[in-house]
Amino acid sequence: MAKYRNYVMAKTIEEAYALNQKKSSVIVAGNMWLRMCGLKKQTAIDLSLLGLDKIEETEDAFVIGSMTTLRALETDSALDQAFGGVFARALAPIVGTQFRATATVGGSVYSRFGFSDVSALLLALDAEVILFKRGAVKLTRYQQEPWDRDIITHIRIAKGQRAAVESVRVSGTDIPVLVCAAARSEAGIRLVLGARPARAIVAADGVDGAQMETFEHIAGRTAFGDNLRASAAYRRRIAPVLMERAYTACREE
Amino acid sequence: MMQIEFILNGRKVSAAIEADDSLYSVLRALGMYSVKCGCETTNCGLCTVHMDGKAVLSCSVPAARCEGHEITTLEGMQEEAARLGACLAGEGAEQCGFCAPGLMMNVFQLARENPHATDAQIDAFLAGNLCRCSGYVSQRRAIRRYLSMMEVQG
Numbered sequence: 001m002a003k004y005r006n007y008v009m010a011k012t013i014e015e016a017y018a019l020n021q022k023k024s025s026v027i028v029a030g031n032m033w034l035r036m037c038g039l040k041k042q043t044a045i046d047l048s049l050l051g052l053d054k055i056e057e058t059e060d061a062f063v064i065g066s067m068t069t070l071r072a073l074e075t076d077s078a079l080d081q082a083f084g085g086v087f088a089r090a091l092a093p094i095v096g097t098q099f100r101a102t103a104t105v106g107g108s109v110y111s112r113f114g115f116s117d118v119s120a121l122l123l124a125l126d127a128e129v130i131l132f133k134r135g136a137v138k139l140t141r142y143q144q145e146p147w148d149r150d151i152i153t154h155i156r157i158a159k160g161q162r163a164a165v166e167s168v169r170v171s172g173t174d175i176p177v178l179v180c181a182a183a184r185s186e187a188g189i190r191l192v193l194g195a196r197p198a199r200a201i202v203a204a205d206g207v208d209g210a211q212m213e214t215f216e217h218i219a220g221r222t223a224f225g226d227n228l229r230a231s232a233a234y235r236r237r238i239a240p241v242l243m244e245r246a247y248t249a250c251r252e253e
Numbered sequence: 254m255m256q257i258e259f260i261l262n263g264r265k266v267s268a269a270i271e272a273d274d275s276l277y278s279v280l281r282a283l284g285m286y287s288v289k290c291g292c293e294t295t296n297c298g299l300c301t302v303h304m305d306g307k308a309v310l311s312c313s314v315p316a317a318r319c320e321g322h323e324i325t326t327l328e329g330m331q332e333e334a335a336r337l338g339a340c341l342a343g344e345g346a347e348q349c350g351f352c353a354p355g356l357m358m359n360v361f362q363l364a365r366e367n368p369h370a371t372d373a374q375i376d377a378f379l380a381g382n383l384c385r386c387s388g389y390v391s392q393r394r395a396i397r398r399y400l401s402m403m404e405v406q407g
């Protein structure tokens with residue numbers, strides 16, 4: 001279990017950022033993952049008093065505070081309407097309702113877990129990560145970068161997209177064996193593969209008029225790996241099916 | 254050591270905590286023995302309590318974060334617990350009973366959020382409450398019975 005000497009309820013984002021510049025500090029969001037990591041840190045920096053738990057709608061986008069819980073994403077009616085219920089469908093398989101009432105979108109994006117349903121969906125939606133110091137960075141880029149000491153304040157998602165997510169799990173509530181997220185924008189359909197088991201990637205972009213052979217071809221050129229839950233060969237075999245389902249669902253929406 | 258104050262089952266309490274204590278360990282130290290720890294990895298739901306009216310996993314909530322917040326455990330919901338407990342017993346949905354407090358706290362949350370839940374919605378809502386005895390079918394019957402009882406009582 002994680003061990004801390006001091007626990008600071010940050011009063012401002014500036015304070016949190018300054019404290020986080022020391023290697024002996026760590027940001028605490030939902031704490032669901034962190035507490036299991038066995039980390040030993042001098043200072044834990046809690047972001048929960050910073051008002052970063054709001055989902056704001058602008059004319060062309062949703063700006064989601066990094067401390068927004070997965071459950072809030074799942075149950076927010078404006079997000080539900082704008083994206084056809086994809087957040088509820090994509091996030092419902094994650095552990096349980098109490099878990100999702102605490103796990104945050106910022107913690108998910110920062111962690112870049114290979115198995116993340118959250119990152120796969122946000123990548124498909126071409127989300128932007130807003131960092132306190134660096135400003136806005138495309139998630140496609142952030143997802144490939146190493147962990148740093150900046151703080152995610154918000155996630156921005158452009159409106160006007162339709163998305164779908166398909167995942168396979170060995171048993172319900174377990175982490176996925178494979179995730180495929182698809183999103184349709186004016187540029188065509190973007191397909192993301194996650195839980196390969198490495199970090200999620202954009203497997204294809206601007207796809208249109210695709211058939212099963214297209215998805216087989218995309219799966220053929222994507223890197224998959226083995227882990228306890230499934231082999232690379234199994235993942236490669238089911239990937240075209242998940243892609244076809246997600247693609248069809250977001251085309252039909 | 255830090256000192257925190259919060260509202261526990263309607264009463265203001267204070268506790269001396271370590272920086273890395275969980276809400277679970279503080280609640281146990283305060284004598285809230287309904288709150289159980291099954292996994293400590295956020296998977297089982299046994300440690301479920303309400304924080305400001307929302308079901309959360311107390312094994313993962315940092316105690317320091319609870320300053321000024323309202324925490325409710327099954328000890329603070331005895332009337333409700335008796336009603337739901339009768340439904341669980343009546344449907345043979347309890348064997349060792351270890352999972353029951355966490356399950357009950359999440360059923361109360363379900364009753365608030367979706368009092369007319371379908372079977373599929375009950376299953377989905379309670380997916381994070383593991384039970385190694387009942388096989389879940391009898392629990393679902395009991396929860397259905399409880400929800401209809403609450404509906405009749407208005």
Ligand SMILES: Cc1cc2nc3c(=O)[nH]c(=O)nc-3n(C[C@H](O)[C@H](O)[C@H](O)COP(=O)(O)OP(=O)(O)OC[C@H]3O[C@@H](n4cnc5c(N)ncnc54)[C@H](O)[C@@H]3O)c2cc1C
Pocket residue numbers: 026027028029030031032033034035036047066067093094095102103104105106107108109110111113115116117118119150151152153173174175176294295296
């Ligand atoms: C048992 C278990 C099962 C899971 N299953 C799934 C699953 O099936 N699908 C899925 O998608 N996810 C799953 N997850 C991951 C989960 O959804 C969250 O991604 C994870 O818990 C991290 O979010 P958190 O809010 O708990 O962050 P924390 O645990 O608090 O933090 C995680 C990391 O992110 C850093 N961090 C947090 N917020 C910020 C920020 N704003 N800025 C900078 N750094 C930050 C922390 O310092 C830490 O390093 C699972 C997690 C657990 C523990």
Ligand code: FES
Pocket residue numbers: 289290291292293294295296297298299300301310311312313
């Ligand atoms: S003890 Fe908290 S979820 Fe299992």
Ligand code: FES
Pocket residue numbers: 346347348349350351352353383384385386387
């Ligand atoms: S009754 Fe034994 S774990 Fe549920």
